[in-house]
Amino acid sequence: MKLLIPFLRVLFFAIIAFFLFEVIAGTDDQFSFEKYPMVQTIFWGLVILAIFIEVVVGALKTRVFNSLNEKAQERFEAYEDDSYFGKLYTKMLDSKPIEQEEEIVLDHNYDGIKELDNTLPPWWVYLFYASIFFAVFYLAKYEIFDGDSTTVEYEKEVAQAEIDIAEWKKTAKDLIDASSVELLTEASDLEAGKQIFTTNCVVCHKADGGGSIGPNLTDENWILGGGIKNVFTTIIEGGRPGKGMVPWKNDLKPSEIAQVASYVLGFQGTTPAAPKVAEGDVWVEE
Ligand code: HEC
Known part of the structure; x- marks a missing residue:
């Protein structure tokens, strides 16, 4: 939990930065990353800076936290848990804290190994629902409305590519070979x-x-x-x-x-x- 949130923040920042660079400097067929090595340098520089800030801020926070008296520490923790991400995290896990595990322990006991009756973690359940939704959509598109199979998709792309190549060859004079050469009359x-x-x-x-x-x-x-x-x-x-x-x-x-x-x-x-x-x-x- 302590590391997850800073990690997510850096990741989020990196994704935003990446897309900003693409919008500003990228082209349809080339990432700005490939086009300008400088963009890559700046991007990684920014990411490293963000990690650095997270580390420094994290260290500062720990120092401040440690210098607080017990009561203030409790309030600080409660405040953190009360933050949006804190609440979301607890909600998505929906697991009982160790102190309350007594409530959900089952009466199975095999050689001292006991079982907890935990609920399924909501994040997992939501993924499961998402996959059901996807399956319905997929079934409808490919089985009912007869969407293109991968083979057909492949063939279509190849056909298009052949058209593009023919188009390109017209402008590329030196691509003629024995099979395409024609008698010139100009x-x-x-x-x-x-x-x-x-x-x-x-x-x-x-x-x-x-x-x-x-x-x-x-x-x-x-x-x-x-x-x-x-x-x-x-x-x-x-x-x-x-x-x-x-x-x-x-x-x-x-x-x-x-x-x-x-x-x-x-x-x-x-x-x-x-x-x-x-x-x-x-x-x-x-
Ligand atoms: C060093 C001498 C030499 C030069 C220079 C030369 N050729 Fe030839 N060429 C020959 C010979 C010898 C043959 C016969 C090849 C064989 O019998 O396999 C031939 C064959 C050919 C043939 C085929 C003839 C047939 O009856 O099938 C063509 C066409 C031809 N040359 C065009 C050219 C062109 C165009 C150039 C200039 C870019 C050129 N040659 C330069 C010696 C030369």
């Missing part, structure tokens, strides 16, 4: 692709795509598969080992690879100055 993308091709690829593929160390990119034959998805993958991962086509994923961003892949596909059907013999199979888009 002049600006093709121009950027041409730049990348000129800087990185002409040494082996020639500016007109006719091929030298690398294969001819203008014919419809592909060693590693044609079409935007395969070409994208080839540029990302490189060609077969030892052939000379290195992976470009560390040098170019996915968005740049999509641009250069689209540019490369623009060679299809053109006639280069010195075409290399066709290699690989004719690629037919499915």
Whole structure:
């Protein structure tokens, strides 16, 4: 009892402080705690201060109490018990003080072990009532009105998350991979692709795509598969080992690879100055 009330006071204070910080500095998706380490520092500082005050005030109270004469001490205790929390505490326990236990002792006596006929503590009984109320509410919501089961809730959340991800991917250009890449047709993308091709690829593929160390990119034959998805993958991962086509994923961003892949596909059907013999199979888009 002596420690419980100060503890509750500190806890109450901490909860209020926490929510105040959230309201002032938090955002929907992030606790102010995570966002500003300073908030955490101040919060714990306040909690420690509150504990410190409780300890000092408690110590002072004990000193004053001990210095009182017996009569004053009794009055002080009566006053404390008379406080709101004091009354609530006694009421919630509803237990007989040791002096009155005589009144509720049962006449069972087993080898000197006796039994007290205590009432159920009201705090426990209230929790029990609360659980009954909860059960009724729960039963009504899920059994009568057919509320979503956890599986359905999960599926709904996943569906929503997928929508959100798709939405987000639209704005995140570099998230394209071989499964989502599409042939770019914007002049600006093709121009950027041409730049990348000129800087990185002409040494082996020639500016007109006719091929030298690398294969001819203008014919419809592909060693590693044609079409935007395969070409994208080839540029990302490189060609077969030892052939000379290195992976470009560390040098170019996915968005740049999509641009250069689209540019490369623009060679299809053109006639280069010195075409290399066709290699690989004719690629037919499915
Ligand atoms: C060092 C020389 C070299 C460079 C630089 C190079 N490539 Fe290649 N490339 C090759 C070789 C060799 C192959 C054949 C790989 C194989 O046979 O597995 C190839 C294959 C390819 C293919 C697949 C062709 C097919 O028939 O399947 C594509 C597409 C391609 N390169 C695009 C590029 C692009 C785009 C760049 C610039 C970012 C580039 N290459 C830079 C040597 C090169």
